[in-house]
Amino acid sequence: MNFSPLPIVASTLANAAGIGWTQVRASMRNGVSGLRRNDFEPAAGLATWIGRVEGIERCPLPGSWAHFDCRNHRLALLALEQDGFASAVAGACRRHGRDRVGVFMGTSTSGILATELAFRAGERAALTPDFYRYRHSMYAVTEFVRTVLDTHGVAATVSTACSSSAKVFAQAARAIAAGVCDAAVVGGVDSLALSTLYGFNALALLSHEPCRPFDADRDGISIGEAAGFALLERSREAPVDLLGYGESCDAHHMSSPHPEGAGAAAAMRAALDCAALVPDDIDYINLHGTASRANDTTEDLAVASIFTRRSLAGSTKGWTGHALGAAGITEALVCAMALEDGWIPGTLNCRNVDPQIRSHIALEPSNLAPRHALSNSFGFGGNNCSLVLGRAP
Numbered sequence: 001m002n003f004s005p006l007p008i009v010a011s012t013l014a015n016a017a018g019i020g021w022t023q024v025r026a027s028m029r030n031g032v033s034g035l036r037r038n039d040f041e042p043a044a045g046l047a048t049w050i051g052r053v054e055g056i057e058r059c060p061l062p063g064s065w066a067h068f069d070c071r072n073h074r075l076a077l078l079a080l081e082q083d084g085f086a087s088a089v090a091g092a093c094r095r096h097g098r099d100r101v102g103v104f105m106g107t108s109t110s111g112i113l114a115t116e117l118a119f120r121a122g123e124r125a126a127l128t129p130d131f132y133r134y135r136h137s138m139y140a141v142t143e144f145v146r147t148v149l150d151t152h153g154v155a156a157t158v159s160t161a162c163s164s165s166a167k168v169f170a171q172a173a174r175a176i177a178a179g180v181c182d183a184a185v186v187g188g189v190d191s192l193a194l195s196t197l198y199g200f201n202a203l204a205l206l207s208h209e210p211c212r213p214f215d216a217d218r219d220g221i222s223i224g225e226a227a228g229f230a231l232l233e234r235s236r237e238a239p240v241d242l243l244g245y246g247e248s249c250d251a252h253h254m255s256s257p258h259p260e261g262a263g264a265a266a267a268m269r270a271a272l273d274c275a276a277l278v279p280d281d282i283d284y285i286n287l288h289g290t291a292s293r294a295n296d297t298t299e300d301l302a303v304a305s306i307f308t309r310r311s312l313a314g315s316t317k318g319w320t321g322h323a324l325g326a327a328g329i330t331e332a333l334v335c336a337m338a339l340e341d342g343w344i345p346g347t348l349n350c351r352n353v354d355p356q357i358r359s360h361i362a363l364e365p366s367n368l369a370p371r372h373a374l375s376n377s378f379g380f381g382g383n384n385c386s387l388v389l390g391r392a393p
Contacts, residue, residue, distance in 0.1 A: 003173070005241035005242065006234060006241060006242040007234070007236050007240075007241050008240050008389075009088065009231050009236045009237075009238045010084070010085055010230070011085070011229065011333050012080065012229050013082075013227065013333055014227050014228075015227070015319075015320040015323060015326075015330055016034025016035060016052060016224050016321055017032075017034040017051075019053070019078060019082060021337070028316070028319060028334075031346070031348060032319075034320055035049045035211070035319075035321055036050060036051075036052060037050075042120075042194055043194055046197055048197075049208075049321075050224060051224025051319075051320050051321025051322075052192060053078070056075055056078065061073060061077065065147065067130065068135065068147070069114075070113065071113050072107070072135075072140075072189055073111065073141065076141060076145060076187075078227065080149070085229055085231070086148070086149060092183040092233055096181075098153065101153045102151070102155060102176075102180065103146050103153070103187075104142075104186045105141050105158070105165070106157070106158045106160075106165030106328060106329065107157065107188060108164055108325030108379075109195060110140050111135035112193050114131070115127060115132075116193060118131075138159045139157050142157045143155075151185065160379050160383035161324070161379030162324050162325065162328070162377055163379040163385040165188020165326050165329035166329070166385035167383075168186040168329070169186055169328075170385065171186075172184035182233070183234075184233075185230070185231055187228055187229035188228055188323075188328055188329035190323055190324045190325040196223055200223060206223070207221060211317055211321065211322070213291040213350055214287075214291070214296050214361050215350045215353065216354040217352070218292075218354070221292050222321040222322065223321055223322055224320045224321020224323045225321075226320060230332070230333065238392060239339070239392055240390070241391075241392050242389055243390045244272070244277070245271055245274055245388070246267040246271030246272070246273070246274060246385070246386045247385050248267040248384045249382050249383050250263030250266070258298065260302075261301045263378070263382045264288075264299055264376065264384050267378075267384040268302065268306055268374065268386045269306060271387060272306075272374075275372075277388065279307045279311070280308060281372050282372050282388070283370035283371055284344045284370040284372075285312070285373070286334055286338075286373065286374070287313050287315045288315070289316075290315075290317060291315070291322075297354075300357045300359050303358075303359045304358040304359055309359070312370075313361055314361060316330075316331060316334050318349040318350070319348055328385065335389050339371070339391045340391070343365055343368075343369070344362055344368055344370055345365055346364040347363055371390060371391050372391075374386055375387045
């Protein structure tokens with residue numbers, strides 16, 4: 001597969017570790033977790049830790065966007081307002097035309113919380129077709145982002161659980177290569193919701209303390225919320241490029257990963273092939289690393305079947321929690337930060353690596369300046385995606 005590097009010319013993010021790059025960088029550099037005891041009022045009865053973004057409840061969307069108002073879109077707007085991202089997209093629109101800038105968004109639950117709260121309050125009459133279209137539907141977040149950024153090009157939503165906002169990079173890269181658009185906004189947004197918190201609780205997957213990826217005594221995940229966006233544009237230069245992607249679907253089970261990590265390994269190999277790299281070219285692997293026993297173990301099996309211990313690996317879920325459909329974009333951008341800043345984050349909250357783990361888990365930050373990084377995102381139903389990023393020459 002011939003793949004030309006695709007520059008990441010702008011990015012922004014908001015999650016429990018911070019709102020915008022300045023705050024996120026500071027939290028990660030200083031080892032400060034964004035996780036907190038569950039204080040999400042609609043699900044306050046759950047004894048767990050979460051990655052909640054402060055202040056969303058107090059920021060309703062302004063009048064012209066009021067029909068979009070829900071927690072998910074408030075979080076999306078919060079991120080779009082950071083790091084000069086909207087101005088960067090406006091520049092791409094001037095260069096190429098608004099109809100040549102695409103938008104590709106990933107989400108797993110979109111604005112489902114708005115529907116859940118309406119049902120709780122007995123407001124079923126409010127659940128009109130427009131309510132569904134502008135708040136709850138999978139396309140709602142994509143339509144909202146297009147509206148805020150005033151882009152008119154191709155647009156699509158990917159909803160493949162926790163790989164959603166990693167797969168948008170692949171979708172956008174194919175659209176640009178096919179001449180469907182000249183630049184693309186890729187992103188992901190998932191916010192706290194009852195269905196996810198109670199659903200993972202029903203699966204007995206929630207941790208009763210801040211999640212500890214790959215720790216010998218890990219006991220589950222911490223659900224978080226996040227929004228992240230990147231602008232991909234072939235004709236520009238940037239410090240970090242998307243070098244390749246790999247996708248697979250092993251369809252082993254609705255919620256459990258393949259026991260040998262077959263689909264995960266296939267995605268990583270495909271990403272390396274796409275980038276024309278070999279395993280030892282990868283300096284840093286941002287693992288999916290949810291801190292559930294099954295997921296960490298099977299991902300490690302897949303990684304160890306391909307990579308040597310030369311590649312430092314770690315999970316950043318200890319800072320943000322597991323942002324589900326927004327995990328892919330969040331962790332791809334963490335890889336971009338590591339490449340641009342010349343350091344590798346550790347694995348927050350992991351104190352004693354599970355002796356069954358064979359990957360080289362970085363417990364502390366490393367000043368090893370990586371040239372290439374791999375970001376893993378693996379979702380329910382065996383939907384897998386791996387991205388390779390590299391420092392621009």
